[in-house]
Amino acid sequence: MPYWLFKSEPDCYGIQHLAAEPRQTTRWDGIRNYQARNLLRDQIAKDDTVLFYHSRCKAMGIVGTAKVVSGAYPDPLQFDSSSSYFDGKSCLETPRWFSVDIQLQEVFAQVISMQTIKYIQALDNMVLRKQSRLSVQPVTEQEFKILIQLKNSMH
């Protein structure tokens, strides 16, 4: 069961927004980067686990977990001309951008901060540390376990 990290700016859409959704479920849409698209379309599957990360804010870091509750499907916003995510070069037959649905699993009592993540040597190879701009990233099982242990050790 693979693990992923999804980034979001909490001013735009934070984990509290997810918690307030009906069934605490939302469509992860608006991803407009090919590397992230490839992961969504080809790798990410139902029942995978997502680390929810808050970027560009005061308390940067991992704030909770979610479950992938759908397979990948075309992001409807690419066909919506009123959306800022509209892509006129995409077409229904061969959609360019994809979404999955995620459901909130847990809101951590404390954020696993960027500083903490940087401090842990076993997390040196996290994609987050190397290729920080990718907004949908793979997380290894070992990295995931370390992060969960860390979360459980914080009060």
Place this chain on the structure above:
DNA sequence: GCCAACGTTGGC
């Protein structure tokens, strides 16, 4: 809000 790093675009 700055700006380095990175991704995308388009002229050649």
Place this chain on the structure above:
DNA sequence: GCCAACGTTGGC
């Protein structure tokens, strides 16, 4: 298909 110019992301 190279690469300069431009746009965007995200830590600081």
